Amino acid sequence: xxGVLLYKSELCGLIHxxxxxxxxxxxxxxxxxxxxxxxxxxxxxxxxxxxxxxLPPKKYFLPPQESLLQYDTTQGEKMQAEVAIEETVLxxxxxxxxxxxxxxxxxxxxRPKDLHYMIRKQHFTxxxxxxxxxxxxxxNCAMLFNHLPKGGYDLFLTDLGDxxxxxxxxxxxxxxxxxxxxxxxxxxxxxxNLQKLRQIKTKRxxxxxxxxxxxxxxxxxxxxxxxxxxxxxxxxLACGNCTNACPTCYCFDIVDEPEFDLTRGxxxxxxxxxxxxxxxxxxxxxxxxxxxxxxxxxxxxxxxxYPMERYxxxxxxxxxxxxxxxxARIDLKETFNALIEECR
Amino acid sequence: MEKIAVRNSGYQISRGRISRVTLLTETxxxxxxxxxxxxxxxxxxxxxxxxxxxxxxxxxxxxxxxxTRRDAFELCIRAAGRVTAALHRxxxxxxxxxxxxxxxxxxxxxxxxxxxxxxxxxxxxxPLRSLVHxxxxxxxxxxxxxxxxxxxxxxxxxxxxxxxxxxxxxxINFLCSVDSAAAEWEGNIGxxxxxxxxxxxxxxKTIAITCGPSVMYxxxxxxxxxxxxPPAHIYLSLERHMKCGLGKCGxxxxxxxxxxxxxxxxxxxxxxxxxxxxx
Numbered sequence: 072x073x074g075v076l077l078y079k080s081e082l083c084g085l086i087h088x089x090x091x092x093x094x095x096x097x098x099x100x101x102x103x104x105x106x107x108x109x110x111x112x113x114x115x116x117x118x119x120x121x122x123x124x125x126l127p128p129k130k131y132f133l134p135p136q137e138s139l140l141q142y143d144t145t146q147g148e149k150m151q152a153e154v155a156i157e158e159t160v161l162x163x164x165x166x167x168x169x170x171x172x173x174x175x176x177x178x179x180x181x182r183p184k185d186l187h188y189m190i191r192k193q194h195f196t197x198x199x200x201x202x203x204x205x206x207x208x209x210x211n212c213a214m215l216f217n218h219l220p221k222g223g224y225d226l227f228l229t230d231l232g233d234x235x236x237x238x239x240x241x242x243x244x245x246x247x248x249x250x251x252x253x254x255x256x257x258x259x260x261x262x263x264n265l266q267k268l269r270q271i272k273t274k275r276x277x278x279x280x281x282x283x284x285x286x287x288x289x290x291x292x293x294x295x296x297x298x299x300x301x302x303x304x305x306x307x308l309a310c311g312n313c314t315n316a317c318p319t320c321y322c323f324d325i326v327d328e329p330e331f332d333l334t335r336g337x338x339x340x341x342x343x344x345x346x347x348x349x350x351x352x353x354x355x356x357x358x359x360x361x362x363x364x365x366x367x368x369x370x371x372x373x374x375x376x377y378p379m380e381r382y383x384x385x386x387x388x389x390x391x392x393x394x395x396x397x398x399a400r401i402d403l404k405e406t407f408n409a410l411i412e413e414c415r
Numbered sequence: 416m417e418k419i420a421v422r423n424s425g426y427q428i429s430r431g432r433i434s435r436v437t438l439l440t441e442t443x444x445x446x447x448x449x450x451x452x453x454x455x456x457x458x459x460x461x462x463x464x465x466x467x468x469x470x471x472x473x474x475x476x477x478x479x480x481x482x483t484r485r486d487a488f489e490l491c492i493r494a495a496g497r498v499t500a501a502l503h504r505x506x507x508x509x510x511x512x513x514x515x516x517x518x519x520x521x522x523x524x525x526x527x528x529x530x531x532x533x534x535x536x537x538x539x540x541x542p543l544r545s546l547v548h549x550x551x552x553x554x555x556x557x558x559x560x561x562x563x564x565x566x567x568x569x570x571x572x573x574x575x576x577x578x579x580x581x582x583x584x585x586x587i588n589f590l591c592s593v594d595s596a597a598a599e600w601e602g603n604i605g606x607x608x609x610x611x612x613x614x615x616x617x618x619x620k621t622i623a624i625t626c627g628p629s630v631m632y633x634x635x636x637x638x639x640x641x642x643x644x645p646p647a648h649i650y651l652s653l654e655r656h657m658k659c660g661l662g663k664c665g666x667x668x669x670x671x672x673x674x675x676x677x678x679x680x681x682x683x684x685x686x687x688x689x690x691x692x693x694x
Contacts, residue, residue: 138418139426142469148510150469152424155416183661183676186421295690322665325426325658329470336470338426345665353656354474354495357629359669359691369668377671 075254076261077228077235083114086162088251093158093196096131098124108161117163122206123390127318128161128168132175132192133342139187139325140338150338154187160196167212167390169199169223171318174378174386176223178321181382187340196243199227203268204275209391211404213276215284217389219269231264279389280407287385290410291376295368299409304364306399311344313393313401314370319386320344345369371406425661428467428512429454433505434487439573442493443538444503445479449487450513456488460545461520461652461680465660466490467512471501475657475675478516479541481548491541491573517660518679521546521624522650529622530558532614532644534635536565536607536627540573542652542679543626547581554586561614564591565607565627569600588614607631611638618643624680626652632693636683649683653692 077085089095090112098106098121106121108128142150164172179188199220202212212218220227225244228235237254239245248254282290294300314320324343329336343350346366351359360366374387387403394402421427435447450456456464458478467473474496480489494503505511531550535543543562550557562581566572572593581589590610592603603610607627623644625635632651639649655667657675667674670689672681686692 139424140428144469148428148430148467148469148512150428150512152421152427153418154421155418157416178663181662183425185661185663186424187426190419190421321663323659324664324666325473327467327470327472333470338469338473340426343664343666345668350666351656351668353654354493354499355628355654357654359655365691372670373665373668377668380671 073239074257075237075239075248076257077237077254079233079235081253082235084253085251086111086114086117088253089160089162093160095160095162096128097162101125111162119163119200121163123165123167123210123392123395125392125396126316127171127390127392128164129171129175129318129321131159131161131195132172132188133321133323136339136341137187138337139340141335142327142338143335145334152187154190156191156194158194160198162198163200164197164224165200165202165206165390166220167210167217167388168318169197170215170217170221170388171390172197173221173223174319174382174384174388175321177382177384196247197224197226199224201227201229203230203272207391207395209394209402209404210389211279211387211391212389214278214280214282215385215387215389218272218276229265229268231261231268234261236261236265280404280411282407282411284385287375288379290414291372293414294410297410297413299406299413300364300368302364302409303367303401303406304362306401307346307363307367308399309346309348309363309366310398311346312396312398314344314346315342316392316396317374318388318390318392319374322350345373367401425659426514428514431511431513433507433509433511435507436505439491440571442495443573444492444494445574446490446492446502446505446511447487448490448511448513453486455485456482456513456516458482458488458516458545459520459523460549461542462516462518463542463657463660463679464490464513464515464517465657466492466502467514468498468501468505469512472498473512473514473658474498474502475517475660477542477545477652477679479544481545481552483549483552491538491544493538515660517657517675519677519681521680522622522682523549526622527553527556528558530616530620531560532616532621532623532639533560533562534607534611534623534625534627535563536625536631536635537567537571538573539625539627539631539652540564540566543624544574544577546624551584551587558620559588559616560586561588561616562590563607563610563614564589565593565610565631566591567594569593569596569602590614606634608634608638611635611642614642616642616644618648619645622648622650624650624652629654629693636693646683646687650680651683651686652679653681653686654679
């Protein structure tokens, strides 16, 4: 695939082109310097300078609540599996968001495949937007090399002043460029500018935590019995904000929602959190992760340790959402530093 | 938003009709279930299914009948929560939703031609029963068979009529022990671990399979190792809340293992160093 350029004066036209036949989702500002992904119809609504949104884009691929089955019990246990779809463009995805989506893809495409997720995912067009500088001090993307684009998008925009350098990654992206007619061919100067920006970024983005990528999994293996987990457990409120805000957390519960006549209804998949007290409890009352510290340790290991064994991939994207959202101020970078300090 | 049908969704259920309900104890009932169009469940001993009633919910239950008996399958269900209490109210002719079978069952290939030592504690007899029936139906494929059962008291003993049949068979050595009993009880009293030293076995020819509450495992494994059984010949079935059965929802996760897909039956070396598996 190749690259094209999009002049900033044409960005308005691009949004206009996209909203014509599909829903366009992009970051919009909230109060207190926060942002969220929401449906937009014009460029003016979009916050191009957004820091990671409160909830990650997973809320579109794995909705907080979705119907898996419609059931009707008037004549036995009858049901129909279903998925709600909508042609949607996600615009303004940062590299951390894209990394999160790639992780979810990996999980739900793993056998046995989750067809509900996979079917829905096909109806999305993903347009990324590069961060030229850090969003804030909570981010740890460079440590995981997620400050640079690593695929997972259809188009990827990089701000180079008067224009965006647009990387085309898929056939879908190619078609969009062709049909909209808003893009122009790449110039050698633009190629140069992109290279320069990437060089500047290499200087700007340095690993936020003093640890090498390959040492992360061993750190978590070595620190299983660490007091750091007890300390974090003492602070944790078990609210589940961190897992809701995490772009790669996908634990869920399955519950039935009957209609008022009790014969019909839906079987729903709803977000759950491994931080909740009853998450690992079984019928006899035994709870396999009873303490908050156990559950926080489980969460961290599910990002930095277990997926390395199952998917050969760290499931933290470095977006910093868990640290920003934590009411008890449990900070990912602080946790890391404490673990490194202890294992030194 | 447009809704489209999903064919072959992992969450779709098969309709199962309850053909018989047998009262086992005050809290446990045995459900005999026939799938729609008389389909066979096609399971391995030790696997489980997700059983549901629409409007109530879904629970994982281990299959307690053998795949050699193909026309129906059986689930032993303890009324332990909201969904199982609702299942207990069902009568013959009622329908349930069935998903599965899921997971890795008992190691049938290594088991054949080996001596078999089965150790069940309490409700752990339910999944092991699928294996016992399988062995009885293919008795010549297996070597010596010892079954040890431990439970709280004689009243909470499941499948008591059947246990009598196992006890009387000359090709099965069946022993049972209860934690406490009234004076007229003629059997053993004490923990199940006390029965293990007395079993006459060739440790290298024996595969031991144990199934019961998690507190039991550490002590049973220690006794088995004392008998000289190699760790790789010890298997156990772990209980977790397998909500989705598809290795996704996270409820049954033990470190990097999903009990629903990687288990519920694990070999001892597989989980020996997995923290949180045996505590």
